[in-house]
Amino acid sequence: MIKVKVRLRPIVSKINLPTVLKTTILPGDSIESLFIVTQVGEIFYIRNGVIRTFFDIRPRILKLGLSSGGYDERGLLGLAFHPKFYYNGLFYLHYSVAGTQGPGAFPGAPQESFKPNPCDARTLNLKWTNREIQYDHIDTVEEYILHPNGQPQKRRTLLHIRRPFFNHNGVNSLNFSPETGNLILTTGDGGSGYDPFNLSQDDMEIAGKIIEIDVGKHTFIDNPPVVTRFNELPVPIQETLTVIAKGVRNIPGISFQRFYNQYIKYAGNVGQDLVESIFSFIHYKPIPVTRLIQASFMRSEPEHEGFINFGWRGWEGAFPTSTITGCSANPALNEKTIAYYDEAVKTSARRLPPLISYFHEDRRTDKFRATALTGVQPYMGNEIPALTGNVVFTDLARGKESRLPVRGALAYTRVRTDCKLNDFSVIETDYNFGSQSAYYVSLGTNLNQTKLYLGVYGSMKVVDNNQGTVFEIVP
Template sequence: MAKVKVSLRPIVSNLNLPTVLKTAIHPDDSTERLFIATQVGEIFYIGNGVIKTFLDIRQQIIKLGANGGYDERGLLGLAFHPDFHNNHLFYLYYSVAGTQGVGALLGAPPEPFQPNPCDPKTLNLKWINREIQFDHINTVEEWILPSNSQPQKQRTLLNIRRPFANHNGVNSLNFSPETGKLVLTTGDGGSGYDPFNLSQDDMEIAGKIIEIDVDKPTFIDNPPVVTRFNELPIPIQETLTVIAKGIRNVPGISFQKFYNQYIKYVGNVGQDFVESIFSFIQYKPIPVTQLVQASLMKSDTDQEGFINFGWRGWEGAFPTSVPKECSTNPDLIEKTIAYYDEALKTSIRRLQPLTSYYHEDPRADKFRATALTGVQPYMGTEIPNLSGAVVFTDLARKEESELPVRGALAYTKVRIDSKLSDFNVIEIDYNFGSQSAYYVSLGTNLNQTRLFLGVYGSMKVTDSNQGKLFEIVP
């Protein structure tokens, strides 16, 4: 793969943390506009060179940053109906104000859970008392933009109780150009190492990629708050299919047209060692009603063609391991397989990554990763060496631990032989000065010929107005 160097063209600054960047044809003027959603609950769009407020739901967002400023909750999903120009419908995914709970592990230390392979009790934890022991509630809502009026909420599609504050996903709502359905990508519920193994449990909503048929009316004013598919009313179950399981935390799903079919790309944020990007074309979604029926009958569903990313038994292409500093040499790390039995169980059925990049990488032309924050195909021609490639962002390069921090931009390509692909770092010709630059979001326009990068000057959502938005240009 060729070396690529790009520049950044500033579009807007002084934003709160931008979580979603995407374009849509605005009903009022029939022009494709760039929309920006911020974690704290604002949505803006760029019109005639001016940034305008589209929607402000800050009062409906849970209080963010209470424990030091870092937070993974908030407004995390925005998607426009494929017929938005005519029906004016769009969709939101966010953490609801006033739903703060105590967490799923009462009395646990603030550090994320870590399993001990020598203590079986730590490998088989159960999430109990769910109506009391949870962190917050996320909701998926349908909104409408009436002509010459303010956006209004139409209905709630899902209310999901989450065990921990983290792993809610980001850029979590996207419409599939194949099925026309709304795709929800979230995460395993949080903490570390998926302590309750929610991602592999077919009944759990956590750790899945879910299609929602928004064109089916559900006629339920206030859907119940749930954690499992079988807790949903049947009319809602009938709108849902599951594409994949084994998700740790996902920055959205993206689609790249390839002849008469679509390649789907999903990035899975890693635990301690590796960040991974997966791709697939063919898949066999399972209706939620079928999963629930199989659970009631205590029978197995046919999962041939169903996508499994392998978590928690696998972290990318590797069995999930617990790192421990070697007592004899602190520079070395001992790695013990955390869930050996589960790694065996999912070893054949899981999907292999398209590419992985690592938290520790000694190669001179690579970087040490922190967390994957965006995955987007690029179909433009202005940056020829990126045409047809998959571009991705990482929050922060670890080798630049001294301030100012810099994120990472890189790309990979699907190999004809379907083998694991390497990646190249994209060099950026832009001077951020003395301010840190965490790469927090990546977006494209409708035909994927333009790329947009969201940058923040801090990892704390409570540090306001430190966001910048750029277009990636030659």
């Protein structure tokens, strides 16, 4: 693949951790503004080089970083503008609600303590019980309207979702489909590690899914119940939902690329210990939630032909999910043990193979060791010809071969419609971050995908304030 080098042009700096970067045209305006969402609850927009506050919901956001040493995956995670936002002023937010902190689904145990043991069946068949009291927090998806005076006002709540752990809530989790005009919510598997309750493969669980919401249907239920499963939702809300995909571990949103008269969909799945993956698909057959519930009630299986399954937790990208054990005789080596063999077999024929996998351990000189996928965006501009029509992605931090200070990774892969596993190439950047760490935390684009924006943070901790910079990626 062609070696590509780009420049990072700073747009704004000294902001909090940016979770979403996207553009829209404000009602009454004539040019696009860049919107920046921060994890702590701010939404800014930049127009003609001037940064302004669009909305500040920090009081509504859960206190972040208190129980995890400053690191957190909760907060303000999603922003989407209605396709007719210019005319109707509607936009949508996904965030973790203040005052909802619980003890977690494993009370008293650290989130990352779970590890499946193929020799102990109990670890392979855990159930999430006492959900009303054993949970970590509550996420909400809400609809707002921007009034002519520039003031946003909440109109209704679409979903209240109880989450078992603090991590794997998705990020850049709200986007509108240009095909259906519906709102798409991407949810992670609920967290901990290795999906201890196998929520991502359970058709009734909201966790670990890509969900389409018909916001044109008004349910007149403005304060829906807090739920974890589809069958706990009131029927009018069930009727607004379809499920596009399951088997999701954690996901930095979904993006769309126009391809002749159809769209390629891209979704990244953050890996466990081995591999990061990007999936792509054109044709799919979503299943209405009402049909999933009916099949569950009848104890039958719904028709899965055309339904997307990323394979988690049995599969981590292109590999059966494995636990890693160090080799006592040689610390440089380790042993990978298939964690969920039966589940890997069960989902092997149904799962969608990834477009690309890249690895936590990779000694090739032209690659890098991965940490976590943080963004996937098609680039349709002409200013960087080598990237035109290709798919750009970001990884949080180059892995173990990197010395401090930390640097994120920017890379690209080509479009393939034959579903064969793809290669990728690292994109070189010229920016000098000096002694400051630079975690690549978000990737965004403008409306016609001719510009790319990169969110960088100087720390892994959300409590380390004002260490963020947003760049435009330019030739």
